[in-house]
Amino acid sequence: MEAHRPIEVLICGAGPSGLTLAIDLARRGVSFRLIDKLAAPFAGSRGKGIQPRTQEVFEDLGVLDRIAAVGGHYPPQHEYRPDGSSFEARNFVAGPPTVREPYPAPLLVPQFRTEAVLRERLAEFGFAPEYGRELTGFEQDAEGVTVQVRGPHGIETIRCAYLVGGDGGRSFIRLALQIGFPGRTLGVRAIVADIRADGLTRDSWHEFNHGDLERQLSFCPLPHTDLFQLQAPIPLAGDVDLSPAGLQAFIDARLPGVRIVVRGVSWASAYSMSARLADRYRVRRVFLMGDAAHVHPPTGGQGLNTSVQDAYNLGWKLDAVLAGAPDTLLDTYEEERRPIAAAMLGLSTNLLDRAKQGDMRRGRDVLQLDLSYAASSLSLDLPVRHAGVKPGDRAPDATLRGAGGQPRRLFDLFQGPHWTLIGFGADPASLPAAGRRLHVHGIGSDGEFRDVEGHFGRIYSLSRGDLMLVRPDGYVGALAGAADAGRIADHLAGMGALGRGA
Ligand SMILES: Cc1cc2nc3c(=O)[nH]c(=O)nc-3n(C[C@H](O)[C@H](O)[C@H](O)COP(=O)(O)OP(=O)(O)OC[C@H]3O[C@@H](n4cnc5c(N)ncnc54)[C@H](O)[C@@H]3O)c2cc1C
The missing domain is CATH 3.40.30.120 (Glutaredoxin)
Structure with missing residues (x-):
C-alpha cells in the first residue's frame, strides 16, 4: 500500500472533461492528480465536433490553434441516391466570423486528437494523466475524501479535499454515491468505427441510404489522418463483428454495387443511444462532470462540448473555495450546469428524432454560443438592462x-x-x-x-x-x-x- 501527501483535487477520468479540468487547475496552481483506468490514452474518434463556444474555451486554455491545426472544417455532405447519383446537402450554413463571434463554425477534430492536444498542454504545466489507475472506492468526511486506487503497484490510498468524477457514462463515482440517472433508452443502436478504406474520396462526408434507418451508412474523412469515421445504425439486438472482415461484409451488404474496400480498423464500437441526466452533480466534496452527469445521442455534436464546459465552470470555483471563498460557491456548479445539460439532452434527442425522418439540418443552438447563466444566483442583480448583453450571458469578443x-x-x-x-x-x-x-x-x-x-x-x-x-x-x-x-x-x-x- 502506497501513501502520498494529501492533494487538493483528485480527478478521476482523463477524457475531455478530466483533461480540461486538469489544465485549468494546473494554470491556477491548485494541487491535483488525474487518474484513468485505461492502460493508454483512448484511441477513438467518437466526439469529433468542436463547437464555437468550446473553441473560445480552448482559446482561453491556450490550445485552440493546436486543435485547429490537427482538425479542419466540416467537408460538404454528399448524399447518394440508389442510382449512384449524389447531391450536396447543406445541413448547416455558418456565417463569416464577426467581431463578437470570432469562431462561427464547428471544427472537425477526432476525439483522440483533441485529447492529445489537451495532454500536450497539460505537459507544459508539468503534469500528465496517470494511466493504469482505477478508482475502486472512496469515503468522505468533513475535511476531505479518502480514495482507493488500484494501480500497477497495488492499492494506493489518496487523500484529497475534493474528488471529481469525469469517469464517463458508466461512472463508478455516480453509482457509489447512489445518484439517480433517470432518462430513457432511445431505441437506436449504432456502429462507430475508424477505418482505412479505398473507394471513397476525402473531400466529402459520404452518406448512403439516407433516412433509411435499416440501411443508412456514412463515412466522414477525419482531417490529417487516413481514417474515415464510419457510422451506421444497426439492429437493437445481436452480435456485431467489428473486425475488418466483419465491417467489410457489413458495408457490402448495405451497399451492393458500391466498391469500398476496408484496409484496416483502428477503433470500433457498437453502442445503444440513451438520454439520461444525473439527479445531482454534487454530494458534499464529490462532483460529477461530463458523461458521468449526462449521456445523450451524438446528434448535433453536443456531448464532448458540454463535458469540457462543465469542467471549465467547476475549475475556477474549486480554486476560489480552496482559497477561502464560501463553500456555497460550489453549489452554483450544479445550479448552472445541470439546466444546460437538460436543455442539451432535449436538443440532441430532437435532432435524433428528426434524423430518423431524414432531416439532418442544424440550427444555431448547436453552436453553444447562446448558453446563458442569466438565472444563476451568481449573476449580480443590479438594475434591469433592456438592451445588449445581460449578466449571465457569454461575454462576446470586441x-x-x-x-x-x-x-x-x-x-x-x-x-x-x-x-x-x-x-x-x-x-x-x-x-x-x-x-x-x-x-x-x-x-x-x-x-x-x-x-x-x-x-x-x-x-x-x-x-x-x-x-x-x-x-x-x-x-x-x-x-x-x-x-x-x-x-x-x-x-x-x-x-x-x-x-x-x-
Ligand atoms: C459515436 C459517438 C459520437 C459522438 N460524437 C460527438 C460529437 O460529435 N461531439 C460531441 O461533443 N460529443 C460527441 N460524443 C460524446 C463524447 O464522446 C463524450 O461526451 C465525451 O467523451 C465525454 O467526455 P468525458 O471526459 O466526460 O468522459 P469520457 O470521454 O467517457 O472519459 C471517461 C474516462 O474515465 C475513465 N474511467 C472510468 N471509470 C474509471 C475509474 N473507476 N477509475 C479511473 N478511470 C476511470 C475512462 O477510462 C475514460 O477514459 C460522441 C459519442 C459517441 C459514442
Missing part, C-alpha cells in the same frame, strides 16, 4: 485599440484564470484595485484601451461611466453604473477575488 495604437481583442483581456473588471470611461479611482485574481482595465479616452470603432460600447450597450465584470469562465458577472461600484466590489470579495492574497 476589437479595441491599445492607448499605444496597437489592435487588441477583448478576449485577450479575459485570457487567463482571473476575473476581469472593465470601466467604460469610468474614473479609475472608483475601481477596485487589481490583484492576482482580478484584472482591472479602463476603456475610454483616459483608459489603457480605446473603443475606436465603437464595437465594445455597442455590443455591451454601455454608457460612459459603466462597469462590466466578467467571470473567469468568460460569462458576464455584472453590468452596472458607477454608483454600483461598491456592490461589485462586495460581490468580488465574496468570491475571494479581492483583498489580501487575492
Whole structure:
C-alpha cells in the first residue's frame, strides 16, 4: 500500500472533461492528480465536433490553434441516391466570423486528437494523466475524501479535499454515491468505427441510404489522418463483428454495387443511444462532470462540448473555495450546469428524432454560443438592462485599440484564470484595485484601451461611466453604473477575488 501527501483535487477520468479540468487547475496552481483506468490514452474518434463556444474555451486554455491545426472544417455532405447519383446537402450554413463571434463554425477534430492536444498542454504545466489507475472506492468526511486506487503497484490510498468524477457514462463515482440517472433508452443502436478504406474520396462526408434507418451508412474523412469515421445504425439486438472482415461484409451488404474496400480498423464500437441526466452533480466534496452527469445521442455534436464546459465552470470555483471563498460557491456548479445539460439532452434527442425522418439540418443552438447563466444566483442583480448583453450571458469578443495604437481583442483581456473588471470611461479611482485574481482595465479616452470603432460600447450597450465584470469562465458577472461600484466590489470579495492574497 502506497501513501502520498494529501492533494487538493483528485480527478478521476482523463477524457475531455478530466483533461480540461486538469489544465485549468494546473494554470491556477491548485494541487491535483488525474487518474484513468485505461492502460493508454483512448484511441477513438467518437466526439469529433468542436463547437464555437468550446473553441473560445480552448482559446482561453491556450490550445485552440493546436486543435485547429490537427482538425479542419466540416467537408460538404454528399448524399447518394440508389442510382449512384449524389447531391450536396447543406445541413448547416455558418456565417463569416464577426467581431463578437470570432469562431462561427464547428471544427472537425477526432476525439483522440483533441485529447492529445489537451495532454500536450497539460505537459507544459508539468503534469500528465496517470494511466493504469482505477478508482475502486472512496469515503468522505468533513475535511476531505479518502480514495482507493488500484494501480500497477497495488492499492494506493489518496487523500484529497475534493474528488471529481469525469469517469464517463458508466461512472463508478455516480453509482457509489447512489445518484439517480433517470432518462430513457432511445431505441437506436449504432456502429462507430475508424477505418482505412479505398473507394471513397476525402473531400466529402459520404452518406448512403439516407433516412433509411435499416440501411443508412456514412463515412466522414477525419482531417490529417487516413481514417474515415464510419457510422451506421444497426439492429437493437445481436452480435456485431467489428473486425475488418466483419465491417467489410457489413458495408457490402448495405451497399451492393458500391466498391469500398476496408484496409484496416483502428477503433470500433457498437453502442445503444440513451438520454439520461444525473439527479445531482454534487454530494458534499464529490462532483460529477461530463458523461458521468449526462449521456445523450451524438446528434448535433453536443456531448464532448458540454463535458469540457462543465469542467471549465467547476475549475475556477474549486480554486476560489480552496482559497477561502464560501463553500456555497460550489453549489452554483450544479445550479448552472445541470439546466444546460437538460436543455442539451432535449436538443440532441430532437435532432435524433428528426434524423430518423431524414432531416439532418442544424440550427444555431448547436453552436453553444447562446448558453446563458442569466438565472444563476451568481449573476449580480443590479438594475434591469433592456438592451445588449445581460449578466449571465457569454461575454462576446470586441476589437479595441491599445492607448499605444496597437489592435487588441477583448478576449485577450479575459485570457487567463482571473476575473476581469472593465470601466467604460469610468474614473479609475472608483475601481477596485487589481490583484492576482482580478484584472482591472479602463476603456475610454483616459483608459489603457480605446473603443475606436465603437464595437465594445455597442455590443455591451454601455454608457460612459459603466462597469462590466466578467467571470473567469468568460460569462458576464455584472453590468452596472458607477454608483454600483461598491456592490461589485462586495460581490468580488465574496468570491475571494479581492483583498489580501487575492
Ligand atoms: C459515436 C459517438 C459520437 C459522438 N460524437 C460527438 C460529437 O460529435 N461531439 C460531441 O461533443 N460529443 C460527441 N460524443 C460524446 C463524447 O464522446 C463524450 O461526451 C465525451 O467523451 C465525454 O467526455 P468525458 O471526459 O466526460 O468522459 P469520457 O470521454 O467517457 O472519459 C471517461 C474516462 O474515465 C475513465 N474511467 C472510468 N471509470 C474509471 C475509474 N473507476 N477509475 C479511473 N478511470 C476511470 C475512462 O477510462 C475514460 O477514459 C460522441 C459519442 C459517441 C459514442
